[in-house]
Amino acid sequence: MSGLKPVREVAIIGIGITKFGEHWNLGLKELAVQAGVKAVDSAGISGEDIQLIVGGNMSGGLFTGQEHGSALLADYLGMNPTPAIRTEGACSSGGLALRTGYMAVASGMHDFVAVGGVEKMTDVYGPQATTALAGAMDYETEAYFGATFPGIYALIARRHMHKYGTTRRQLSMVAVKNHENGFHNPYAQYRRKITVEDVEKSAMVADPLRLLDCSPITDGAATVILAPADIAKKHTDKPIYIKASAQASDTLSLFARQDITTLGATVHAVKEAYRQAKLSSKDIDFAEVHDCFTIAEICAYEDLGFTKKGNGGKLIEQGETALGGRIPVNTSGGLKSKGHPVGATGIAQIIELVTQLNGEAGKRQVKNANIGLAHNVGGSGATVTVHILSRDR
Numbered sequence: 001m002s003g004l005k006p007v008r009e010v011a012i013i014g015i016g017i018t019k020f021g022e023h024w025n026l027g028l029k030e031l032a033v034q035a036g037v038k039a040v041d042s043a044g045i046s047g048e049d050i051q052l053i054v055g056g057n058m059s060g061g062l063f064t065g066q067e068h069g070s071a072l073l074a075d076y077l078g079m080n081p082t083p084a085i086r087t088e089g090a091c092s093s094g095g096l097a098l099r100t101g102y103m104a105v106a107s108g109m110h111d112f113v114a115v116g117g118v119e120k121m122t123d124v125y126g127p128q129a130t131t132a133l134a135g136a137m138d139y140e141t142e143a144y145f146g147a148t149f150p151g152i153y154a155l156i157a158r159r160h161m162h163k164y165g166t167t168r169r170q171l172s173m174v175a176v177k178n179h180e181n182g183f184h185n186p187y188a189q190y191r192r193k194i195t196v197e198d199v200e201k202s203a204m205v206a207d208p209l210r211l212l213d214c215s216p217i218t219d220g221a222a223t224v225i226l227a228p229a230d231i232a233k234k235h236t237d238k239p240i241y242i243k244a245s246a247q248a249s250d251t252l253s254l255f256a257r258q259d260i261t262t263l264g265a266t267v268h269a270v271k272e273a274y275r276q277a278k279l280s281s282k283d284i285d286f287a288e289v290h291d292c293f294t295i296a297e298i299c300a301y302e303d304l305g306f307t308k309k310g311n312g313g314k315l316i317e318q319g320e321t322a323l324g325g326r327i328p329v330n331t332s333g334g335l336k337s338k339g340h341p342v343g344a345t346g347i348a349q350i351i352e353l354v355t356q357l358n359g360e361a362g363k364r365q366v367k368n369a370n371i372g373l374a375h376n377v378g379g380s381g382a383t384v385t386v387h388i389l390s391r392d393r
Contacts, residue, residue, distance in 0.1 A: 006106030009229035009393065011239040014043025015351045020220035020339030021189040022122045028057075028064050029076040031221040032118040035344075036077050039114065039223035044235045047077065050225075051110040053084040054101045056093035056117035057343040062132035064120050073116070090136030091292065093117060094346025095247075095376030095385030098224070102245045102387075105226045116223035117344035129217050133342070136379035138253040150214055150293065152254055152380045154206035157295035160261045161208070164310035166298065168208055172199035173316045174294040175212050175336055181323060182333020184363040187348075189218055189339030213294040218339035222347035224354070229393055238358045243371075244276035244388040252382045263381035266303035270375070273386040274305075279371065281305030284327060284388075286356060286366045288349035290377035291334040300375055301329070304386075323364060331356060331364045346376035346385065357391045 016038025018031050026034075032055065040047055053073050061067040070084035087096040094117030101115035121129055134143035137152065160166045176196055182188040194212060202211040232239035248268035254260055274280055281304060289304065291297035298312035306327050307315045315321055321329040332338045332352035335345060353372035355361050374387045 007108045008106060010102050010105045010226055010242045011229045011232035012224050012242065012350070012354055012389070013227045013232050013236045013239055014039045014225035015223070015354050016042055017187055017222040017348060017351050018220050019187050020218050020341060020348070023120070023219040024122070026219070028060055028066055028118060028120040029072055031120060031219060032073055032116060033076050035118070035221035035223040036114060036116055039225050043225040045112060045225070047079050049112045050079060050082055050114045052101065052104050052113045053077070053079065053082055054087060054097045054113060054115045055084065056087045056097035056346060058088060058090055058093045058119060059132045059135065060120070062135070063129070064123055089383040090378035091290070091340070091342045092346055092376045092378030092383045092385050093343040094222070094348070095374070095387070096346070096383070098346060098350060098387060099245045099247055099385055101226050102242055105228060111228055113226045114223060115226060115347065116221060117347040118221035119341035119343040120219050121217045121341060122219050126217070141253050141255065148206070149380070150206040150209055153293040153295055154209045155254065156260050156299065157208055160295060160298065163261060164313065166313035168200065169196060170298065170313035170317050171208070171213055171294040172196040174291065174297045175199050177316065177322050178291060178330050178334040178336040181331050181364050182337025185333050185338060188333045188337050189216060190337050209293055209295070215292045215335035215340040218341040220339060220341035220344050220348070222344045222351055224347060224350055240354045240357050241390050241393050242387060243279070243390045244273035244386070246270070246272035246276065247383070247385045248272070250382050252379065254380050261299060262309070263299060263303050263377065263384065265381050265384035266300065266375065266377070266386070269384045269386040270304050273388050277388045279388065283371055284373045285369050285371050286328040286331060287373040287375065288332060288334070288352050289329055289375040291330055291336050292340060292377070294336070296377070297329065297334065304373070304375060323366065328366050331361065331366060346374070349374040349376060350387065350389070353389045357389060
């Protein structure tokens, strides 16, 4: 998977994020502008300095009727004629946006790149949102026959439970941990603590997954500003450096995989990320992983190398992924508590890493955070990005 080496190192010099939730008075463009303006101000530059805009958006057309999102961003950010690109990779659209912006700076083609993600999901009824999201799976072989993403991940959960002895309680503990973290995140959609009993009494969605195992429908936007590492400290006292940017693919259909409990694209992407950064899983201080459903986080523990295959349930039960544990995971609250505006999620994960690495996460701060990993998944794992960030160059 390894390719050409970057010409220069890349740093993040500014961040901006909206509160995640149900924004009935804000549209797609208003959310994107809010996050973009915050990021530019945070970087201490002006809009005129931005040479490229990259925006992740999964399905503006189905959720809001708005396609051509790249032009929308440039227009309403007041940045014409700056070139703008929209990236789409289902729920990994934000991660793809970061990777695209990273390559633009690392190649030497651009100096200042605004990378964002946005989604406005609550303006349609639940069944319409389900239909829009179903476009991220193989429509002819899965969605056409009634499969939904809760159903897809329920199959993964059942297989994991059968094969490795993962328990219903372990799934619930993922949700409880992430709500505990999200309680302290001012940008989170659901800032309330829950119990294992709350999860297990919530409505059944797709057996064994219940309502509180599932990430919500969310509106929100997030943006970061990228610059060459050599000039980053001219604009901020706390640049954060991108040590690795990796992407991998897998089959779109779940049935075509040899082992549905393993996201092969995660395994390949993280292997490449560790190679780029010259690190291993043992060097990661904390991580933001794609917990669209509680079972997804348990699988991520294993696929990212934080524990051996089949041991993910034990890792959450032993408290190792909690704040203060060996490898804190989803200190932001994850998709489960923070919310999941699909196009923005990958960038929001990066913002949490930057916030932690700068020691600015308040009551959810990871002690001695120096290296963080972000794992962003599209669909049931057909597209995955992994980024590793560090406080040190």
